[in-house]
Amino acid sequence: MPFVPVPKDLTKVKTKVAFNLTKRQLICFSIAGAIGTPSYLFLKQHISTDLAAIAMVIIMLPLFFVALFEKDGQPFEKLARNYIRSRFIKKRKRIYRTKNYYKLLEQQNQLIKEVTPIVQKPIKQKRQTKRYKK
Missing domain, CATH: 1.20.5 (Single alpha-helices involved in coiled-coils or other helix-helix interfaces)
Structure with a gap:
C-alpha cells in the first residue's frame, strides 16, 4: 500500500496548475523567460557566451525571487507594499489618542x-x- 503524506494545515496547500507550479509561479517564470532569452541572444553577439549567460541569470533573478518568495503567507508584492506604505507614505510617529x-x-x-x-x-x-x- 503506497504512503501519501497529508499536511495537517490545509491552508498552506496551494493549487498547482502545471509542472507542479502555481499560477503565480508560472506567470513570473514565463515573464522571466520572455525577458531573459532575448537579452541573452542580444548580449551573446557583443560579449562572450559565459558573460551573456551570467547577465541573463542576473536579469531573471528578481522575477524568480518574486515568484518563489513568501513570508507569513503573504507574497512579495504585499510585503513590499506594506513596507513602502509604513516606511514612506504613512507618518512614522503614530500618536496614541483615546476618546x-x-x-x-x-x-x-x-x-x-x-x-x-x-x-x-x-x-x-x-x-x-x-x-x-x-
Whole structure:
C-alpha cells in the first residue's frame, strides 16, 4: 500500500496548475523567460557566451525571487507594499489618542441641562394661555 503524506494545515496547500507550479509561479517564470532569452541572444553577439549567460541569470533573478518568495503567507508584492506604505507614505510617529467617553457623557449631561428648561418653557406658556382664554 503506497504512503501519501497529508499536511495537517490545509491552508498552506496551494493549487498547482502545471509542472507542479502555481499560477503565480508560472506567470513570473514565463515573464522571466520572455525577458531573459532575448537579452541573452542580444548580449551573446557583443560579449562572450559565459558573460551573456551570467547577465541573463542576473536579469531573471528578481522575477524568480518574486515568484518563489513568501513570508507569513503573504507574497512579495504585499510585503513590499506594506513596507513602502509604513516606511514612506504613512507618518512614522503614530500618536496614541483615546476618546474620553467620560468627557462626552459630561458634555451630553450639560446639553441636557441647558435644553430641558428651554423645551419645557413653551409647554408651560401654552397651558397658561389656554387658561386665560376661558
